[in-house]
Amino acid sequence: MPQPNEWGKLPHAKPRLLxxxxxxxxxxxIHELFSQEFDVFMATSGQQALEKCKSLMPDLVLLDIVMPGMDGYQVCAALKADPALSDIPVIFITGNSNEEDEVKGLELGAVDFIHKPINPVITRARVNTQLKLKRQSDLLRQVALIDGLTGLANRRRYEQELLTAWLQCARDNQPISVVICDIDNFKLYNDTYGHVAGDACLREVAQCMANSVQRPYDLVARYGGEEFIAVLPRTWNEGAQQVATNFFAMLQLSALKHEKNVTGLVTVSAGVATVVPLPNSSPEKLIAIADEALYVAKKSGRNRFHCIAMDSSHVSE
Ligand SMILES: [Mg+2]
Structure with a gap:
């Protein structure tokens, strides 16, 4: 199953209100109104609000409009302009009930308005509605990025993460490695044991691979039908080989039967590739090298991994 840190944040026990x-x-x-049910955080200026949004990732912001310095509108605009923060819903709290102000706020991306003086019943109802919607959209976002069968990150999530990791490593002049693995003779496995067993086999292999990485920023994804990939930022080839070694050991321990294989067990072949990315390059070359390594592993008898570490000069396009 996905490691909890794969999503960057765990689902909170209590919703967070800023x-x-x-x-x-x-x-x-407002603190008195909600402190029982929610974790309530506070900010007394626009600037502080933005900082707290970044560090706390609240589920909802209740935002005053009139403040010295950065006002509520500016805070809302800044939140909506930042892809990392734009999903946080904003309810404006306003002293004047002026239609023009409401239009402006809604156009900036606010989801609702609450008027001062605060009516506890109305405020509670509106906050609860928005939190419910937020929970649902968080869930949908997660589902859209998970492979339904194995619980690993799906291809879409993998592509996002690989690009982010690649650019980060390029910026920091750090290596990045991937391990691509393919289940040996998987078609034969399905033909022999049926598709239900085939699905169980995919889940078991996925679990082994997920367990073979340790760090929160490592990602394991389902790459294709019976192919999986581990993306390992800031990792030299030796580290990636260690991940592959762990993975092979775990798979051997799980000892899934596959009578059509020489060993009598389910095995995998893997390609391990490492590069130090150059600025303005793309990760496609890294994947091509890993595919090449996987091909070598298969050609030389399967149930093994092959490693290729490239000098960064080979990766410039
Ligand atoms: Mg004010």
């Missing part, structure tokens, strides 16, 4: 208001008395009122 209350932004330059008047502490207003924050106190």
């Amino acid at each position: 209350v932004v208001d330059d008047q502490p008395i207003n924050i106190r009122l």
